[in-house]
Amino acid sequence: MYSEVALPTALPTGLPTTLPTEPTERKRTFSVNLLLRSLFHCATLALCVFVSLWGIVMCISIDTKKHSDPIIKDLKYLAAGFGTNWNYAFQTIFLMLSLVHDLLEWLDKQDSQLASRLRYWRDIVFSGLVLPFTLFVSSMFWCVYAVDRELVFPRVYDDVVPWWFNHCVHTNISVVVLIETLLQPRRRPRNFKNEILAVTIVDVAYAIVYYGIYFFTHRWLYRVFGVMTWWQVCLYQLLIWGSSYIFYFLQFPINRLVHGDVEETEVAGLTEQVMNAKDLNEGKMETDLNASNLSKNTWSLKYRTIGSKMENSHL
Numbered sequence: 001m002y003s004e005v006a007l008p009t010a011l012p013t014g015l016p017t018t019l020p021t022e023p024t025e026r027k028r029t030f031s032v033n034l035l036l037r038s039l040f041h042c043a044t045l046a047l048c049v050f051v052s053l054w055g056i057v058m059c060i061s062i063d064t065k066k067h068s069d070p071i072i073k074d075l076k077y078l079a080a081g082f083g084t085n086w087n088y089a090f091q092t093i094f095l096m097l098s099l100v101h102d103l104l105e106w107l108d109k110q111d112s113q114l115a116s117r118l119r120y121w122r123d124i125v126f127s128g129l130v131l132p133f134t135l136f137v138s139s140m141f142w143c144v145y146a147v148d149r150e151l152v153f154p155r156v157y158d159d160v161v162p163w164w165f166n167h168c169v170h171t172n173i174s175v176v177v178l179i180e181t182l183l184q185p186r187r188r189p190r191n192f193k194n195e196i197l198a199v200t201i202v203d204v205a206y207a208i209v210y211y212g213i214y215f216f217t218h219r220w221l222y223r224v225f226g227v228m229t230w231w232q233v234c235l236y237q238l239l240i241w242g243s244s245y246i247f248y249f250l251q252f253p254i255n256r257l258v259h260g261d262v263e264e265t266e267v268a269g270l271t272e273q274v275m276n277a278k279d280l281n282e283g284k285m286e287t288d289l290n291a292s293n294l295s296k297n298t299w300s301l302k303y304r305t306i307g308s309k310m311e312n313s314h315l
Helices: 024-060 070-077 083-106 112-146 156-157 163-170 173-183 192-216 221-225 230-259 262-281 283-289 301-312
Strands: none
Touching: 024 083, 024 173, 070 156, 070 283, 083 112, 083 163, 083 173, 083 192, 112 163, 112 173, 112 192, 112 230, 163 173, 173 230, 192 230, 221 230, 230 262
């Protein structure tokens, strides 16, 4: 009356040779993130190029006969010595590297040797140059500006420098760093030695250029140095160097706070894939699908492990 149905006598004992692929939602999130990064890098790079070209034309077109103030002459002939311009150049280089790497990702060439090189130098330029000096320039400029703008941005500059240009090189640079931090996780240094070396080289090189200009021209590029005694200048210089290192070391714990710890994420993700593959062979696929969200949204490896134990328990 009833037909007999043959049941398997034994379950497969071996694990699959390949781990399950990533969920579709994760791939979609990655694509959206790539789209946002590409649009962001393209727009900010275009802005940087425009502002840089505008600044070059602005300095060249300054008429020293019309503007006889020596401060304006310093702006025309010594613009390359301003730390603001150094930092803006670092940010422009970083955005160029980032945009090229984004294009390689769209072409599915992110595993190529070229992409690997770009990724390496992109992260070193950002962590070792862009972030520490951007935060220093932006914070130091606006703090001194709030006390007395004549010490960093004299009112005579208003005759030749538009207000929006000032915000592009002193305010918008920090917004770029903030958005980049949210879009691209950098929880650990790409190369700690090279990044520290980059910070040190720029600190020392800029000090040599800055004080060299003073000793040769007997004029300070930033008037804040002119109201200090020499021992105050030395202390202020130590503050400048120290703040660049402080900003460098602060970026990684803040990044881990925003994006989570990379080691925990990788270990937990691999553990989940292996457990899911094993349970698939044991006939527990349906149970895992219903409970998988329990381990995906946990904060640390400890709670991920607890979630896995709960999934595999039989009550």
